[in-house]
Amino acid sequence: MDPLQEPLTLPCGAVLRNRLCKAALTEGLANEYGKPTEKHVTLYKKWANSGCGLLITGNMQIDRRYLERAGNIYIDGKQSADDLDRLRKFAKAATQNDTQCWVQVSHAGRQTLPSVNLNPVGPSAVPLAPVSGVAVNTLRELTIDEIEDIVERFVNIATVTKDVGFTGIQLHSAHGYLLSSFLNPRANKRTDQYGGSLENRARLLLAVVSRVRTAVGKSYPISVKLNSSDFQKGGLTFKESIQMSLWLEDLGIDLLEVSGGSYESFAFLGQGVGAKEKKIASNVNDKKRSTALREAYFLEFASTLTKVVTRVPILLTGGFRSRETMEQALAEKDCQVIGVGRPLVGSPDCVKDLLSKKIDSLPQYEETVSLPKWFHWFDFILPAAFIRVSTVISWMYYNVTEMGNGNDPNLNVGAIWPVLVFLPRENAQATALKGMTTVGLCTNAKPVLSPVSKTFIGIGIVSVLAAGIKFVQE
Numbered sequence: 001m002d003p004l005q006e007p008l009t010l011p012c013g014a015v016l017r018n019r020l021c022k023a024a025l026t027e028g029l030a031n032e033y034g035k036p037t038e039k040h041v042t043l044y045k046k047w048a049n050s051g052c053g054l055l056i057t058g059n060m061q062i063d064r065r066y067l068e069r070a071g072n073i074y075i076d077g078k079q080s081a082d083d084l085d086r087l088r089k090f091a092k093a094a095t096q097n098d099t100q101c102w103v104q105v106s107h108a109g110r111q112t113l114p115s116v117n118l119n120p121v122g123p124s125a126v127p128l129a130p131v132s133g134v135a136v137n138t139l140r141e142l143t144i145d146e147i148e149d150i151v152e153r154f155v156n157i158a159t160v161t162k163d164v165g166f167t168g169i170q171l172h173s174a175h176g177y178l179l180s181s182f183l184n185p186r187a188n189k190r191t192d193q194y195g196g197s198l199e200n201r202a203r204l205l206l207a208v209v210s211r212v213r214t215a216v217g218k219s220y221p222i223s224v225k226l227n228s229s230d231f232q233k234g235g236l237t238f239k240e241s242i243q244m245s246l247w248l249e250d251l252g253i254d255l256l257e258v259s260g261g262s263y264e265s266f267a268f269l270g271q272g273v274g275a276k277e278k279k280i281a282s283n284v285n286d287k288k289r290s291t292a293l294r295e296a297y298f299l300e301f302a303s304t305l306t307k308v309v310t311r312v313p314i315l316l317t318g319g320f321r322s323r324e325t326m327e328q329a330l331a332e333k334d335c336q337v338i339g340v341g342r343p344l345v346g347s348p349d350c351v352k353d354l355l356s357k358k359i360d361s362l363p364q365y366e367e368t369v370s371l372p373k374w375f376h377w378f379d380f381i382l383p384a385a386f387i388r389v390s391t392v393i394s395w396m397y398y399n400v401t402e403m404g405n406g407n408d409p410n411l412n413v414g415a416i417w418p419v420l421v422f423l424p425r426e427n428a429q430a431t432a433l434k435g436m437t438t439v440g441l442c443t444n445a446k447p448v449l450s451p452v453s454k455t456f457i458g459i460g461i462v463s464v465l466a467a468g469i470k471f472v473q474e
Contacts, residue, residue, distance in 0.1 A: 003330045005355060010254040014221045017098055018053035020351050023317040023339035024104040026058040028071030029404045032432045034064055036073055036086040039404030044094035046403055050344055051352030055094055059106040059172050062153035065438045066112045066120060070430035075157040084164055091165035102168035103161040109178030110139055115430035117438035122181055123188040151207050158212045168221030174259040179205045180227055183236045198240050209251045223255040224248055228301040242308055249312045257315040258302045303334040315339055322361040323354055345396050346409050369395045369415050394418040
């Protein structure tokens with residue numbers, strides 16, 4: 001049997017019809033109240049027909065005050081009949097063709113976008129490093145009562161999404177968002193039961209997993225997205241991540257997705273970790289193995305992890321393009337599921353074409369979307385890597401919106417127009433948000449900004465999104 005089309009039975013008994021997963025991609029299509037729209041329905045109908053056995057949504061937030069971007073869906077408190085109806089339509093569209101669709105849930109924490117809230121919260125009052133591009137007025141340490149409330153919020157979103165028809169849930173504990181930042185000693189300086197030792201830093205995530213399991217039952221899939229490392233000196237280490245994985249295995253999760261980095265360390269962009277993998281690859285005699293290490297960002301860690309964590313399948317996302325590398329990773333038990341992201345934005349049928357052997361490799365849009373040579377004078381102002389990543393991000397956002405609007409992806413749009421469209425659209429969405437109680441650059445009580453300030457804020461927003469959005473990983 002084709003290894004990519006082999007079904008996978010998860011520990012809870014749910015079955016994925018093949019080994020390919022649409023990884024979580026932020027959509028930015030929610031309305032001014034953070035609710036799903038017909039654009040989500042249209043978009044996920046396309047992806048439910050993509051050939052992937054599993055879809056993971058963009059991150060839905062548990063708290064409307066702390067958004068990764070203004071277009072996030074949030075499920076905060078009791079949902080109205082209209083709210084539930086919108087979610088049911090979304091779930092129905094995304095679960096066509098025996099496709100599993102799991103909701104990725106998150107709290108943006110200290111990486112909340114400043115356009116939404118200038119006063120985010122975190123495990124401790126430790127601001128992000130300047131390299132992140134996030135400028136905030138204050139960062140406040142969460143109280144014990146607030147931490148307990150966060151657990152309840154995760155339980156609430158899990159029960160709501162299960163009731164409306166989504167077939168599983170993924171808890172986002174990677175990329176520096178709240179659950180991830182509790183695990184990071186650089187961000188977590190607490191001296192109470194949530195800080196210090198790994199056991200204490202893990203307390204929040206493990207409590208969330210345990211409580212969600214109790215709420216949704218033993219037969220409902222629970223996944224966790226976990227950093228292999230924070231890729232920062234003094235951050236979460238590979239050894240600690242392996243221990244975390246073992247604890248999660250003991251709690252009975254059904255799928256563990258491996259990732260890495262945060263807004264302060266761009267490993268999930270292929271930065272840093274890519275250099276490490278290439279160095280490892282250069283010392284491997286097996287040509288096929290060497291190629292696989294260069295293609296897949298976190299393959300080496302996943303390979304180590306699967307030798308230790310034996311009861312939970314591993315989902316590996318980041319860089320996979322060729323059928324050969326995917327088949328090799330499955331054959332050598334480096335992982336059990338392959339995550340795909342960016343190719344599905346430019347070609348929603350590409351996985352279907354790969355499975356039918358119409359193509360041997362998925363498209364690499366990140367290699368073809370670039371600014372013209374005459375624009376490279378900008379390198380004197382901003383790093384070339386930043387410009388490249390920002391350009392690809394804008395192109396991806398543009399085409400997700402196009403698909404949500406019922407259009408085919410525009411592969412000929414070029415690099416400049418999406419960049420010009422991106423910032424005004426993001427700021428307009430943030431300005432239009434309703435039901436918010438936060439002070440952000442665009443929401444509610446907005447500070448008066450000069451044109452110069454707006455320019456620098458715009459650069460900061462692009463930097464945040466270029467650093468943190470998962471498009472660049474997948």
